[in-house]
Amino acid sequence: MGKLAVRALRAVLTVVLTGTVFVQALMVWTLVSGNDPEDGSLPLTPLRVITILGIGAVQVTLVCIWRLVTMVRRGTVFSHAAFRYVDVIIGAIVAAALTWFAVTVLNAPGQRDDPGVTVIMGGVGVAILGGALLVLVLRMLLAQAVARDVEAAQMQAELDEVI
Numbered sequence: 001m002g003k004l005a006v007r008a009l010r011a012v013l014t015v016v017l018t019g020t021v022f023v024q025a026l027m028v029w030t031l032v033s034g035n036d037p038e039d040g041s042l043p044l045t046p047l048r049v050i051t052i053l054g055i056g057a058v059q060v061t062l063v064c065i066w067r068l069v070t071m072v073r074r075g076t077v078f079s080h081a082a083f084r085y086v087d088v089i090i091g092a093i094v095a096a097a098l099t100w101f102a103v104t105v106l107n108a109p110g111q112r113d114d115p116g117v118t119v120i121m122g123g124v125g126v127a128i129l130g131g132a133l134l135v136l137v138l139r140m141l142l143a144q145a146v147a148r149d150v151e152a153a154q155m156q157a158e159l160d161e162v163i
Contacts, residue, residue, distance in 0.1 A: 006069060006072075006073050009065075009069055010066065010069065013062050013065060013066050013069075016058075016062060017059060017062045017063070020055050020058055020059050020062075021059070023055060024052055024055045024056070024059075027048055027051060027052050027055075028052060030048070031048060031049070031052075046102075046106055047103060047106055047107075050099050050102045050103055050106070051099075051103070053095075053099050054095075054096055054099035054100065054103075057092045057093070057095040057096040057099065058092075058096065060088060060089075060092040061088075061089050061092045061093065061096075064085040064086075064088045064089045064092070065085075065089070067085050068082060068085050068086070071085075077142075078142070078145050078146050078149045079146065080146065082142060082146075083139070083142070083143070086135065086138070086139045086142060087139070089135055090132050090135050090136055090139065093128065093129075093131050093132035093135060094129065094132050096128055097125050097128040097129045097132065100121070100124060100125045100128055101122070101125045103121070104118060104121040104122055104125060107121060
């Protein structure tokens with residue numbers, strides 16, 4: 001991975017993380033202060049709490065991607081340490097899917113006249129879970145690459161002994 005690609009990815013990760021922290025902080029402040037800028041009612045709603053948790057899942061994913069990019073840049077991504085970050089990413093995506101399903105359930109009673117919206121939202125939740133499965137497949141590829149790297153190192157050590 002080139003330096004330009006790493007810098008561009010880090011810039012994108014920084015902008016997205018900063019934006020999510022800003023939005024999350026505003027939502028938490030609105031919940032704590034009791035001021036709702038929309039209608040002045042008590043803003044402590046399950047939808048807002050779920051949204052704050054969903055944003056947290058995204059933030060965890062961004063930090064883990066940053067760590068993996070750092071490992072790629074150093075050439076250490078094909079190690080067992082990378083699995084920890086990939087596993088956390090999978091867990092965060094599943095958590096995001098569960099929060100999305102919670103939003104879908106909270107939104108469903110308001111969609112009695114048009115249940116298609118609820119079905120579409122459920123489909124989006126399934127697609128998010130599909131993203132977790134995709135990362136799981138990539139984790140399996142990483143496991144194969146790490147195994148091959150270990151095997152290659154062992155063969156190199158045996159070859160060095162012979163020579």
